[in-house]
Amino acid sequence: MPLSIEAVPVLESNYVWALHDGSHCVLVDPGSAAEPLAFLGDKGLELSAILITHHHWDHTEGIDEILARHPVPVWGPRDDRIEQVTRPVGEGDRIDIEPLSLSLEVLETPGHTRSHIMLHNNDMLISGDTLFSIGCGRLFEGTPEQMLASLDKLAGLPGATSVYCGHEYTVDNCRFALQVEPDNATLQARYEQAQRLRDNNRITLPSTLAEERAANPFLRVREPAVIDAANQREPGTGDDPAAVFGVIRRWKDG
Ligand code: ZN
Ligand code: FE
Numbered sequence: 001m002p003l004s005i006e007a008v009p010v011l012e013s014n015y016v017w018a019l020h021d022g023s024h025c026v027l028v029d030p031g032s033a034a035e036p037l038a039f040l041g042d043k044g045l046e047l048s049a050i051l052i053t054h055h056h057w058d059h060t061e062g063i064d065e066i067l068a069r070h071p072v073p074v075w076g077p078r079d080d081r082i083e084q085v086t087r088p089v090g091e092g093d094r095i096d097i098e099p100l101s102l103s104l105e106v107l108e109t110p111g112h113t114r115s116h117i118m119l120h121n122n123d124m125l126i127s128g129d130t131l132f133s134i135g136c137g138r139l140f141e142g143t144p145e146q147m148l149a150s151l152d153k154l155a156g157l158p159g160a161t162s163v164y165c166g167h168e169y170t171v172d173n174c175r176f177a178l179q180v181e182p183d184n185a186t187l188q189a190r191y192e193q194a195q196r197l198r199d200n201n202r203i204t205l206p207s208t209l210a211e212e213r214a215a216n217p218f219l220r221v222r223e224p225a226v227i228d229a230a231n232q233r234e235p236g237t238g239d240d241p242a243a244v245f246g247v248i249r250r251w252k253d254g
Contacts, residue, residue, distance in 0.1 A: 001022040003020070003021055004020055005018070005162075007164075007203050008035050010062070013168045013169060014031045014058050014059070014166060014167055015164075015203070016029055016031065017029070020100070023099075024045065024047075024099040025048060026048055026049045026051060026100060027047065027049075027050050028050075028052075029128065029166055030059075030060070031059050031060065031061050032061060033061075033063075033065035036062065040070075046099075047070040048072060049073050049095075049097050050067075051076065052074060052076030052082055053117055053126065053127075053128025054077065054079075055079050055113060058166075059128065060084070074087065075089055076088065076089070077089070077115040079113075089106045091108040093105070093106040094106070102121075104119040105121065106118075106119060107150075109128075109151075110146045110150060111146045111150045112129045112137030112140060113129075113140055114141040116130055118153075124164060125154070129167065130151070131154070131163065131212065131218075131219075132173055133170040133204060133211075134170055134173035134187070134190060135176070138253065144243075148221065148242050154219075159210030161209040162208060164205060170190075170194040170205070171194045171195055171204070179251075180226060180230075183225070184215060184225070190207075221242075221245045221248065222244075226244060227244055230243075230244040233251050234250075
């Protein structure tokens with residue numbers, strides 16, 4: 001069976017991603033244990049590994065309870081704050097999950113936290129709280145320069161790459177993005193689509209990198225419309241990408 005990727009909703013807005021082939025499964029960022037454990041039970045899946053993007057509790061709180069039932073390797077960033085990680089990984093490392101024939105490459109993407117990682121292969125990007133659909137993570141432990149450099153690491157990835165991020169924030173993110181780029185037709189369409197999906201209790205993810213490049217202001221800091229909006233918001237910003245990024249991020253935090 002080919003790889004399925006399903007979202008298990010937990011907490012207020014988090015998604016635990018379950019990658020499985022009908023028999024083996026990998027869980028990404030279990031911020032809670034009960035729902036992913038029920039998912040494994042319902043589908044009769046054997047857990048092969050847990051993958052972690054960053055140390056925040058809403059991505060890690062379920063690890064211990066899951067490990068108590070399924071003692072599996074835990075791949076994640078090198079960071080003492082995630083003591084359950086048994087397979088620490090960094091930039092350029094590969095994560096191979098044999099039973100699923102799944103191979104992912106690690107990108108170190110500081111900004112949201114200093115040790116955040118994203119995982120990708122030719123088909124998918126697991127972006128945690130670095131890249132959201134139509135948004136990006138708050139800068140809790142990094143600078144605009146660092147976050148922009150992290151997002152710029154995606155430049156070489158194909159537009160068809162599916163983006164699996166950590167939260168259902170798309171509708172709110174679109175509302176903000178439309179303040180930055182009110183005339184962006186792709187963004188307007190994404191907003192309407194996301195609202196429709198949420199009205200029907202459906203998930204707005206995954207998106208694609210092509211969609212994000214066309215509508216996510218944090219991937220568009222070199223676009224004239226976004227540079228203009230940043231300079232309206234904070235006159236004298238200029239067109240330096242990190243400076244523009246910083247203005248847009250502050251504006252959203254505002
Ligand atoms: Zn986080
Ligand atoms: Fe989070």
